[in-house]
Amino acid sequence: MWQVPILSELITSTVVGTAETILSESSYRGIGLEAVEQIWSDIQKSDWMSETNIDRLRSELIKARRIEKSFQKAKKGECTLKELKEVEEDCKGSIFMNESQSHHELSDTSSRLESFCERLKQMFVNTHSYYSLVEILIGRDDLATLIEGSPLPLGRFSSRSLRDELLQLDQFESVEQMTNHLNCVYEQQQRLMTVLRSANESRSLKQTCSCSSDKDDPDGSIRCFLCHSKFHANCIQWDPSLSHLPVGYYLCVRCLRSKRPFIEDVRCASQTAPLSLEKTLVTHLLTRCANDYKQTMDLLNQIQSTSSVTDQDLLKKLDSSLISVLCAEMVDVDSWSNIVSAFKLLHEISDDERVTYEKIRLRPCGVNAEPPFIIFTLGVNLKKTKRRSSTSTTTTAQRHRKRGRNIYHNDKEQCSAETCLKPYSEQVRWIQCEAGCSRWYHYVCVGQSYRLHFESSFYTLIVQQIVVNNFLIGFIAIWSTLNLSSAIHSTELIESILTNNLSPLFEVIYQV
Structure with a gap:
């Protein structure tokens, strides 16, 4: 009659002793998840027990399973450098995963990915930059906001750590999600840049220059070849990357975001990089750059072979193709000279533009060597200005909505405009018709602007x-x-x- 309680106590004592041994002896450290699962299967019949060593063993098993899941995710290229570093720290705090085979593989992957990201930073990011590495590589997702005329100030980075450079990758949970996002940003570039050009041509120098003022500049002004924004000559700092362009052709700070390395150099650096979201981002950029340069060269060859320098349809296609090439933050050394020689087919530089350009280029380096901390401040309260972050959200009035982060990738709402520009950006504004139909429209699709809305009491x-x-x-x-x-x-x-x-x-x- 007393045999059953005695047997139960014996089993309990044995299981507890086994758990205590596993947790205390060094021979069990770093054995990996597979070995722990085998041990746990032997004592799983006592899984219902709540005892200090059993509870701790159970907790360590759960931790090891979580780490292994992250490790498998990393092997598929679904992790970022930040996530790998976090899993590394988790490994160090795990009895069974610390110094395990998975831990060593993870550390090696993390180290190689960190070296790759550092190399990318050296190739792309300027010393004084208004853009993070991810903002440079991800494409022009600011076009819709600029068309709206919304205040979009640029602030210089106060910190240059890799964590800051890669922060915006946190919003992506998988390769598929990030690839869809990159495709949407890329697909709209030509379309929205054309609209932005028209908007900038009708705007004043104050509205487009980085100083946001009406000051008189004795050195004149110059226009960005890509977005057609106008700038005071004295507000421009010479960027060495401008040397790749013909004399007189200028790209503004919004359009020339990086050092623009050669495609082959970036491709070479990517070959040894481990699978990750960072590598996927660069691979996507390499693919679309190669396609853009090939398409542009095909158009140039067609124009040259048929002597169709006055064919407006071909020139329009060339202009659209050049938008994609100039938006890309890399240079194809083999075709670049042919491409820039075609600029004059679209815009001949005037003598005044050439003189202004030379004044900017020859300005002593010591003058305004360090760029302003914040630029494009028109209509912005500087005391409340913070640098844009991928984790920030913005609220608006009832009839003026912004696309928030939670619907950034899956916006199912339909614009009622006859021709929708399909803008894709976290900051795209919507407005509702007040004439009775209550339909919703993108600002950019109906010619509405941020400035027009806030200068008037209503808009219909x-x-x-x-x-x-x-x-x-x-x-x-x-x-x-x-x-x-x-x-x-x-x-x-x-x-x-x-x-x-x-x-x-x-x-x-x-x-x-």
Whole structure:
């Protein structure tokens, strides 16, 4: 009758003793998950027990399983350098995984990936940079925001650690997710850059220059060849990478983000890099750069072989292709000279532009050697300005939404514009029609801008604007007939209506 309790106590004592031995003896340290699983299968019949050594053994087993799962994820290239470092630390705190075979392999992978990332940083990132390594490699995801005219200040990095350079990779959980994101950013570049050019051409020097001021510059101004922003000559610091361009052709700080290394150098550095999100990012850039350069060279060969230098369709295709080439932060040394020689087919540099360019290039290096800490501050409260972060979120008014991080990759909402530009960015704004249909539109698809919205008390989108314009035409005709020009100048009336200030219009109607 007492045999069962005695047997139970004996089993319990044996299991507890086994657990204590496993946890205390050095021979069990670093044995790896497979060996621990085998040991646990022998004592699993007592898994229900709650005893100090059993509980600790169970906890160590769970930790080893978690580390092994991360290790398998790393072998598939789904991890970042930051994640590998974190798993390394977890290994050091694990009885069974510390100094295990998996730990050694993980450490080797982490070390090689860190060397690769350091090499990338040396090749791409300038000493005084406004962009992180990931921002340089990921592509132009700022175009929609710039088209909107939203304040998008650039702040210099205060820290240059690899962790800071790679921070924005934290938003991706898999290779597939990051690849989809890169494809979306790349797919919109040509389309949105064309729209941004038109927007910048209609903007003032104050609105596009990095100083955001109306100052007079005796050295004149110059235009960015890619985005068509205008800059005071004295606001520009010479970038050695500009030497790759023909005299007179300038790329601004938003369009020239890095040192622009040669494609072959980057490809060579990538060959020995371990599978990771960082390597996937670089591989994607290499692939799209190779395609862009090939497409551009094919167009140039077609133009040269047919002597079609005046064929507008071909020139338009060439212009679009050059947008992709110039947005890429790498140079193909074999085709670069042929490509830059084609710039003049799209834009001939004037004598004034050439003179301004030379003044910028020949300016002594000691003058303004260190760039401003923050630029493009038009309409921004500097006291509240922080550098953009991939982890930041922004809230807006009810009818003016921004795409937040939680729907960055899976935005299912449809823009109601007749021709949607399909902008893809975390900061894309939406606006709702107030004319009755309550449909939603992207700012960039209906010509709305951040500045226009905040300078007016309301906005009813393009539907209402068409109504206002038609009413304006009819009213001006009646107004001229009634000879009411003394009430208000027609130019002033038109400007007030087009800026959504209807008070002068109502005053004239009241007089009629």
